[in-house]
Amino acid sequence: MIYLDNAATSWPKPESVLRAVMGVQQKPFGNPGRGGHRASLCAGRVVYACREEAARFLGGVPERVIFTLNCTDALNMALRGFLHKGDHVLITHDAHNAVMRPLCGMEKRGEITLSVLRAGADGLIAPEAIDEAVTPATALCVLTHASNVTGTIQDAKGLTEASHRYGVPVLLDAAQTAGTINLADIGADLLAMPGHKGLLGPMGTGILYVGEQMDLRPLREGGTGSSSESVYQPQLLPDRYESGTLALPGLAGLLQGIRFVRQHCAEIHAYEVQLIDELRSGLKNIPGVKVYGDDAAPHGGVLSFNIAGYDSAETADRLDRAGFCLRGGLHCAPSMHHFLGTEGTVRASVGPFSTGREIDLLLAEVEKIAKRA
Numbered sequence: 604m605i606y607l608d609n610a611a612t613s614w615p616k617p618e619s620v621l622r623a624v625m626g627v628q629q630k631p632f633g634n635p636g637r638g639g640h641r642a643s644l645c646a647g648r649v650v651y652a653c654r655e656e657a658a659r660f661l662g663g664v665p666e667r668v669i670f671t672l673n674c675t676d677a678l679n680m681a682l683r684g685f686l687h688k689g690d691h692v693l694i695t696h697d698a699h700n701a702v703m704r705p706l707c708g709m710e711k712r713g714e715i716t717l718s719v720l721r722a723g724a725d726g727l728i729a730p731e732a733i734d735e736a737v738t739p740a741t742a743l744c745v746l747t748h749a750s751n752v753t754g755t756i757q758d759a760k761g762l763t764e765a766s767h768r769y770g771v772p773v774l775l776d777a778a779q780t781a782g783t784i785n786l787a788d789i790g791a792d793l794l795a796m797p798g799h800k801g802l803l804g805p806m807g808t809g810i811l812y813v814g815e816q817m818d819l820r821p822l823r824e825g826g827t828g829s830s831s832e833s834v835y836q837p838q839l840l841p842d843r844y845e846s847g848t849l850a851l852p853g854l855a856g857l858l859q860g861i862r863f864v865r866q867h868c869a870e871i872h873a874y875e876v877q878l879i880d881e882l883r884s885g886l887k888n889i890p891g892v893k894v895y896g897d898d899a900a901p902h903g904g905v906l907s908f909n910i911a912g913y914d915s916a917e918t919a920d921r922l923d924r925a926g927f928c929l930r931g932g933l934h935c936a937p938s939m940h941h942f943l944g945t946e947g948t949v950r951a952s953v954g955p956f957s958t959g960r961e962i963d964l965l966l967a968e969v970e971k972i973a974k975r976a
């Protein structure tokens with residue numbers, strides 16, 4: 604099997620991640636923060652180590668690292684916890700449904716208004732697009748760092764600076780960049796990311812980093828193991844946003860995943876770009892294959908294509924039968940397909956353990972399918 608669906612979730616994971624996930628289940632680890640006995644304290648130390656590691660990686664402080672179920676959960680926490688009735692929100696054409704659905708639902712209920720930032724034909728958004736779209740009611744700018752369809756990476760730092768000039772905070776969806784790009788430099792106020800993609804942790808993990816000036820209403824309230832004498836949600840972070848038992852095996856694995864990528868972040872990015880560039884130039888030489896996304900735009904380890912005569916789902920299915928795991932369809936980003944003028948694409952997404960040989964084998968298989976069309 605050749606796995607090229609790392610944009611959905613990364614595989615394989617480093618050995619250290621697998622060992623850590625097993626480790627906290629083989630030994631007596633209690634519920635973190637829910638007892639003074641040694642088993643609970645051991646678990647609490649694992650959770651704190653993960654929080655510290657994430658904070659170091661994100662250039663922040665541990666208590667503002669909020670553990671979530673995935674990136675969708677982090678984005679919902681940020682959007683629903685921050686916005687108020689009457690707010691205007693800036694969004695991007697390449698937003699995933701994890702951003703679109705909560706916001707479009709709020710818009711439909713008459714709670715907020717939305718504007719999509721203007722993008723060039725290359726899919727890139729210039730900071731001036733913010734000048735054009737911002738209004739006195741703009742409360743938040745939600746940026747997608749990299750498209751999960753084409754891999755195109757936006758100038759998140761430039762866009763964040765432009766938004767800040769109007770006093771508008773930025774929520775960055777870093778689902779496709781966390782683990783390969785330094786997020787600390789961008790200056791976003793809220794950072795949402797999955798733990799199970801580029802950070803190489805297990806599924807069921809994610810992070811919302813809540814910047815210093817940001818105050819969110821908690822979506823979930825309940826037991827935190829702290830201030831138990833009060834029937835009201837504690838104000839202290841991270842407890843304010845982390846009610847209920849945390850995913851200890853997931854966080855033990857995520858700690859090791861972040862440790863792995865923190866040491867190799869820039870190398871991983873360069874390696875993934877190299878593999879995608881090889882794939883892109885190979886696909887372009889196959890008659891009947893169309894590759895999406897601008898060649899010159901900065902990009903990560905994601906690429907979309909179609910083979911003439913086949914629907915994307917059919918191509919993905921044929922590839923699956925030949926042993927390749929790639930995704931076909933809309934990739935939960937309908938607005939991006941509207942922008943590209945497609946009804947679906949086949950997506951290849953690489954990870955740090957993908958190889959040039961896998962890319963060569965994929966190219967050979969695509970060529971075979973294209974010839975049969």
Ligand SMILES: Cc1ncc(COP(=O)(O)O)c(C=O)c1O
Nearest residue numbers: 673674675699701751776778797
């Ligand atoms: C850009 C983007 N945002 C959000 C998400 C949602 O991530 P998760 O599956 O962790 O909820 C994805 C998932 O692919 C994505 O690509």
